[in-house]
Amino acid sequence: MSNLVKNPNLRSALDLTSNNTLKNIALILFVLLAIVYANNIQDKPSTNFQEVAVENKSISVEPNNSYKLVRGKQVIICFDDGYYSVYKYAFPVLNKYKIPITFALITASLEKGKKPREYASGYSFMNMGEVKEMIDSLGIEVASHSVTHRDMTKLSTDEIKYELAKSKRVLDSIFGQEVITFVYPYGAVNSRIIELTKAANYKLGRSIIWGEPNLWVDRYLIPIKEVRMSTSVAEVISHIKYHKTTVLLFHRIAPQPSYFTEWGDDQFKELIAILKSDENINFITLKELYREWWQDITAKYLAKKGWLPEKNPILFQKVDVDQTRAFNTSVGQ
Numbered sequence: 001m002s003n004l005v006k007n008p009n010l011r012s013a014l015d016l017t018s019n020n021t022l023k024n025i026a027l028i029l030f031v032l033l034a035i036v037y038a039n040n041i042q043d044k045p046s047t048n049f050q051e052v053a054v055e056n057k058s059i060s061v062e063p064n065n066s067y068k069l070v071r072g073k074q075v076i077i078c079f080d081d082g083y084y085s086v087y088k089y090a091f092p093v094l095n096k097y098k099i100p101i102t103f104a105l106i107t108a109s110l111e112k113g114k115k116p117r118e119y120a121s122g123y124s125f126m127n128m129g130e131v132k133e134m135i136d137s138l139g140i141e142v143a144s145h146s147v148t149h150r151d152m153t154k155l156s157t158d159e160i161k162y163e164l165a166k167s168k169r170v171l172d173s174i175f176g177q178e179v180i181t182f183v184y185p186y187g188a189v190n191s192r193i194i195e196l197t198k199a200a201n202y203k204l205g206r207s208i209i210w211g212e213p214n215l216w217v218d219r220y221l222i223p224i225k226e227v228r229m230s231t232s233v234a235e236v237i238s239h240i241k242y243h244k245t246t247v248l249l250f251h252r253i254a255p256q257p258s259y260f261t262e263w264g265d266d267q268f269k270e271l272i273a274i275l276k277s278d279e280n281i282n283f284i285t286l287k288e289l290y291r292e293w294w295q296d297i298t299a300k301y302l303a304k305k306g307w308l309p310e311k312n313p314i315l316f317q318k319v320d321v322d323q324t325r326a327f328n329t330s331v332g333q
C-alpha cells in the first residue's frame with residue numbers, strides 16, 4: 001500500500017474506511033500522478049521558488065562567524081570526479097555534521113582505485129570501499145560522471161550512449177541506488193547529448209554554467225556555483241545569500257591548494273561550520289531537489305482540480321520515493 005494513504009490525516013480527510021478503498025485511492029492517485037507528469041512536464045509556469053517569501057538580512061563578511069542568511073535556503077554540495085582528497089579532507093567534516101552530498105563518479109576511475117595507498121597525488125581517485133563508506137555514513141546521492149570522462153561533444157552517438165548507459169548500470173548495481181543525475185564531463189553538452197541523456201533515463205543533467213537551478217526551465221542544464229582556488233569563503237556565503245538554491249561544485253580539497261580546482265581544507269571547514277550554524281540552511285542533494293519539484297507539480301495539479309488545498313504539507317510527508325520513481329518510469333518519462 002502506498003505510504004501516501006497511510007497518513008492518518010489524509011485518510012480521515014478523505015473519509016477512507018477500508019483497505020480496499022485505500023488501495024483504490026492509492027491507484028487513482030498514482031494514475032493522477034502519471035497524468036500530471038505526462039501533461040505538465042513541458043509547461044514552464046512561473047517557479048514556486050520565486051514565490052517563497054524571503055527575509056533579507058544584512059550579511060557580515062567579518063571573520064567572526066556572524067553571517068546571517070536569508071531564510072529557507074537550500075545548499076547542494078557536489079563533488080565531481082571522486083578524488084581521494086574528498087575522502088581524506090572533506091568526508092570528516094561532512095561526517096561531523098552528517099551533511100549529504102551529490103557525488104559524481106567516473107566509473108572507469110572508480111574501478112582503478114586500489115587500497116591501501118598513501119595520499120600521494122591530488123589526482124588519486126577514491127576506491128569503491130571508500131565511496132561505500134561515505135554512502136553508509138552520509139545521505140549521498142551517487143551521480144554519473146560518465147565512464148571515461150571524455151568531452152562528449154566530440155563523441156559519436158554510440159559512444160555517448162555507452163558513456164551514459166554503462167556508467168549508470170555500473171553505479172546502479174554497485175551502490176544499490178538508482179542514479180538519476182548525469183554530470184557532463186567538462187560541462188561539455190549540446191542538444192543531442194541532452195536528448196540522449198533523457199533517453200538513457202536520467203532525470204537531471206548538471207552543467208558547469210554558473211547560476212541558480214530551476215527545474216522548470218533547466219532540468220538538463222542545472223547551473224552551479226563553482227568553488228575554485230581563487231574563491232573565498234565570503235564569496236560563497238554571498239552567493240548563497242542571494243539565491244534560494246545554490247549548487248556548490250567542488251573538485252578537490254587540499255591543505256595547500258596549488259591547482260585551480262583545489263580548495264583549502266581549512267576554508268572548507270570554515271564554510272561548513274558557518275553554514276551549519278545557520279538554521280535557515282538545509283543541505284539537500286540534486287535527487288531531493290528533483291523529488292521536491294515533482295511533488296510541486298503534483299500538488300499544483302491536485303489543487304487545480306480542487307481535490308486538495310494549495311499548500312498541503314501532509315500529502316508528501318511520507319511519499320516513498322521508490323514508488324515515485326517506478327511510477328515515473330512507467331509513464332515513459
Ligand SMILES: [Zn+2]
Nearest residue numbers: 080081185186
Ligand atoms: Zn569532471
